[in-house]
Amino acid sequence: MITAGIDVGSLTSKAVIMKDGKILSSIILKSKPRPWESADLAINGVLEKTGLSMKDINCCVGTGYGRDKIPFIHQARSEIACHAKGARWLMPSARTVIDIGGQDCKVMKLDEKGEMVKFITNDKCASGTGRFLEVMAKAMGVELSELGELSARSKNPVTLASACTVWAQADVIQHLNEMIPIEDIAAGINNAMASRVATLVSSIGIEKEVCMTGGVAKNSGVVSSLEKTLGIRIKKIRRDDPQLAGAIGAANYAETLLNGGKI
Amino acid sequence: MTAIDSELKILLEKPLNHLVERAINEGMIPIGYACSMVPEALISVGKLFPVSMRAPGSEGTEMADLYLSSVICTYARSLLEFALDDRYKFLGGYVFTAGCDHLRRLHDNLDYLKKPGFSYILDIPHKTGGAALEWTIEEITRLASALEKQFDTDMSRESINKAIEKTNALNRALSAIGTLRKSKHPPFTGTQYHRLIMASRVSPAEYMMPLIEKFRKTAEDSEGRSEYRARLMITGSGLDDPEYTNIIESQGALVVADRYCSGSFPGLEPLDSSSNPFEALARRTLEVTRCPRMMEGFNSRAEYIAQIAEEYSADGVIIESIKFCDTWGLESAALTDQLRAKGIPVLRVEREYRQSGEGQLRTRVQAFIESIGH
Structure with missing residues (x-):
């Protein structure tokens, strides 16, 4: 049984091909302005890696903000449900899932069977999302992926006066002009991000194990700052890339569909 | 329709x-x-x-x-x-x-x-x-x-009592149509009913009555709707844009009941036109509107919502409040707990008056429907 999951996000698009519950191949690429273009690129890319073609896929489920615009999927599912499902596949003991995506942040609580029982998402503003980090990294002239490593070397993190993306960017530029070490600014950015996310996590209530999915899960600076702020340990996902959680969840749902289940 | x-x-x-x-x-x-x-x-x-x-x-x-x-x-x-x-x-x-x-x-x-x-x-x-x-x-x-x-x-x-009768007639007509939403397969969507209610609030009653009648007749001749995944109730701050209901329904929901100040509950209850009209109007303002600005009566307000949800077989309740709304902002937190304690699934969303954040709303509603098992 071969299934595919595709997650068309605002910044990146992800796709996975799974066979009997195991990942055959996966892909993460930058999203195009049109969701169907991103979906085409992602599915073709991931199929190419396996040598399979679309007709070999028994079922495909789509998710992400562009889910309703993907022409080749059998069903669309919300990214909240898919991330919860994918997180559970990546870490079967997970009960609280923190997902920080490109333009939203969500926290999901799962019951012992892995069913989502509660969720909360951020408001419309970019603060507390991947976009916040992207804007800050650009202002600093570093790669997004460098932020975690940089902040680990910080000795004296700065405090950003505001969690608002626009004001925080102005703050970052001012710190750069004052010749403050780039490591301390990076740590300040990660702390600001973590404190914003922590408010959301606290409001839903934490239950162990806690894991993080989405691209920001790969930023060790945000993860460790979040652990400090919340006073908890966030268990690192090792089974696969945490950024693939949504696509994995979608592929899992595709399997449920094939087995005659209702999703 | x-x-x-x-x-x-x-x-x-x-x-x-x-x-x-x-x-x-x-x-x-x-x-x-x-x-x-x-x-x-x-x-x-x-x-x-x-x-x-x-x-x-x-x-x-x-x-x-x-x-x-x-x-x-x-x-x-x-x-x-x-x-x-x-x-x-x-x-x-x-x-x-x-x-x-x-x-x-x-x-x-x-x-x-x-x-x-x-x-x-x-x-x-x-x-x-x-x-x-x-x-x-x-x-x-x-x-x-x-x-x-x-x-x-x-x-x-006498004149005021006549006006009360006119208002009652309009509200009775709207209410009779609204009751059809109790059916398993209502003949219209929540968005269509929302439009009817709002049009009646912004147009003179005399000219609205023929349109309400036309709506009723069309509903009578229409087939019931069965293509929905969940029946939902909306409650919260004044919601005068039927497009909001439409976004909720675009995710597979059917909005079967509403309780917000510009909606059909509790605004359509008839007034007594036989006695002192000033007292009837004052009682309506104080006792019927059930606005969370009132210092007392939280339990009865919550009970009222739970009762409507049950009457209209709602699978869940969406509590929406406009950002910075003091009255609904406070009420919604306690109301969420109270309804959940009764076993009613609740989705709480903040919104702006103007339509914005449509994508997020769609995702939340879809996830809400999925989480209640539909």
């Missing part, structure tokens, strides 16, 4: 719709109001008719932001923007209540910036009981005198 729905849509496109225009040409006087505590029947006496103030298609509040602070809700700011833009110039006057600070500030600014021919703010107590009733009766009596003086309208008890 498409034909009548399109007619209703047109009525909601701008504050001055063609039915209001027709009424004005025939010598009737539209009175704007922006709170469910305003006794609509009183501004329906004689040649007066009520127009619920909305800001359809609002594109921003640049001018209003100069006068109202950023913690004033976007409903109040949007209305001020429309008034400053002369889109409410056609009104003969405004009647407000001191329902919340936001509406008070709106009233102050309207009075200062765009003084209308008639402007009145009703002072409504935050408690019920004998003294509060007496106070409200006096307030409503004063408003009646002011309206009589300004518009030369007969405000005798």
Whole structure:
């Protein structure tokens, strides 16, 4: 049984091909302005890696903000449900899932069977999302992926006066002009991000194990700052890339569909 | 349903719709109001008719932001923007209540910036009981005198009772249609019913009645809807844009009940037109509107929502509140817990008055429907 999951996000698009519950191949690429273009690129890319073609896929489920615009999927599912499902596949003991995506942040609580029982998402503003980090990294002239490593070397993190993306960017530029070490600014950015996310996590209530999915899960600076702020340990996902959680969840749902289940 | 729905849509496109225009040409006087505590029947006496103030298609509040602070809700700011833009110039006057600070500030600014021919703010107590009733009766009596003086309208008890009957007839007709939503396969969507309700709040009753009848007949001849994944109820701050309901329904929901001040609950309950009309109107304001601004009665308000959810077989409740709405902001937190304790799934969302964050709303609603197992 071969299934595919595709997650068309605002910044990146992800796709996975799974066979009997195991990942055959996966892909993460930058999203195009049109969701169907991103979906085409992602599915073709991931199929190419396996040598399979679309007709070999028994079922495909789509998710992400562009889910309703993907022409080749059998069903669309919300990214909240898919991330919860994918997180559970990546870490079967997970009960609280923190997902920080490109333009939203969500926290999901799962019951012992892995069913989502509660969720909360951020408001419309970019603060507390991947976009916040992207804007800050650009202002600093570093790669997004460098932020975690940089902040680990910080000795004296700065405090950003505001969690608002626009004001925080102005703050970052001012710190750069004052010749403050780039490591301390990076740590300040990660702390600001973590404190914003922590408010959301606290409001839903934490239950162990806690894991993080989405691209920001790969930023060790945000993860460790979040652990400090919340006073908890966030268990690192090792089974696969945490950024693939949504696509994995979608592929899992595709399997449920094939087995005659209702999703 | 498409034909009548399109007619209703047109009525909601701008504050001055063609039915209001027709009424004005025939010598009737539209009175704007922006709170469910305003006794609509009183501004329906004689040649007066009520127009619920909305800001359809609002594109921003640049001018209003100069006068109202950023913690004033976007409903109040949007209305001020429309008034400053002369889109409410056609009104003969405004009647407000001191329902919340936001509406008070709106009233102050309207009075200062765009003084209308008639402007009145009703002072409504935050408690019920004998003294509060007496106070409200006096307030409503004063408003009646002011309206009589300004518009030369007969405000005798007989005239007011006649207006109450007219309002009751309109509300009964709407209510009878609303009851069809209890069925397993209602013949119309929540969005279509929302449009009917809103059109009735912004158009003169006399001209709305034939449209309501047309809606009823069309519903009677329509097939019931079965293509939905979950039946939902919406409750919260004033929600006058049926597009919001439409977004919720686009995710596979069918909105079967609504309880917000501009909706069908609890606003359609008939008033007693046989006795002292001032007392009947005061009782409606204090006891029927069930607004969270009232200091007492949280349990009965929550119970009321749970009861409607049960009557209309809602699978879950969406509690929406406009950002910075003091009354619903506070109420919704406690209400969420209370409803969940009764086993009712709840989704709580904050929104702006103007349609925004559509993608996020779609995702949340879809996830909500999925989480309740549909």
